[in-house]
Amino acid sequence: MTISRAEKDLEDFEVVFAALSHEARRKVLVVLLGRGGQMTAGQIVERFNCSWPTMTRHLGILEKAGLISVEKVGRERHYILNNERLQRVVGDWLNFFK
């Protein structure tokens, strides 16, 4: 059974809008943007007043939504903003209403 284009879009909307529903996760994207689109987990978590495991989960949700990517660098994890996908998924959805 193949997945149609429209079905994949719906799944994209689902996972992206779910990720964007939490203030901390929206703020992570903003913080990443402000820092040039790339930061370590530690640099991110120190700007929030939640525990590290809580941030790890938020980052995981953003990653599954495709809004950020991770790269292992030694014992650090570098999180990267996927701005194109953010613009494309949310932009496409919004344009549908125009």
Added chain:
Amino acid sequence: MTISRAEKDLEDFEVVFAALSHEARRKVLVVLLGRGGQMTAGQIVERFNCSWPTMTRHLGILEKAGLISVEKVGRERHYILNNERLQRVVGDWLNFFK
């Protein structure tokens, strides 16, 4: 204590993205759009397979987010899509990343 522009925007993002996080609520907006932007509660609920009280709650969340408005017409409630606000709030947020 007055509320700054930025604070009001943050509150808008909060309530709008929370409203958009549920598939049924996003679909309500699409259905409203397809029907010219205005439908009664009954016309909306018959297109979904959830109970009427459940839909009433979804509509209330969309209304509090400002994404739809209600008008009482006799014993009916006409729900109206607020496309301008949808475009403005989500569009502004998205443009911040450009």
Added chain:
DNA sequence: GCAGTATTTAGCTTTTATGCTAATTAATTG
């Protein structure tokens, strides 16, 4: 004002999300 229609409100249950601490993994350094 009684019967019927449109819709919401109340109240409850189940599911999902969020947050924490403690334990674990993995890489680095002395």
Added chain:
DNA sequence: CAATTAATTAGCATAAAAGCTAAATACTGC
């Protein structure tokens, strides 16, 4: 290789969201 640092995973508690049925409200038409 022991200690330290960076980060995740496990496991649990609480809060919030979502769903339902039953009851209530409000308007319409006879």
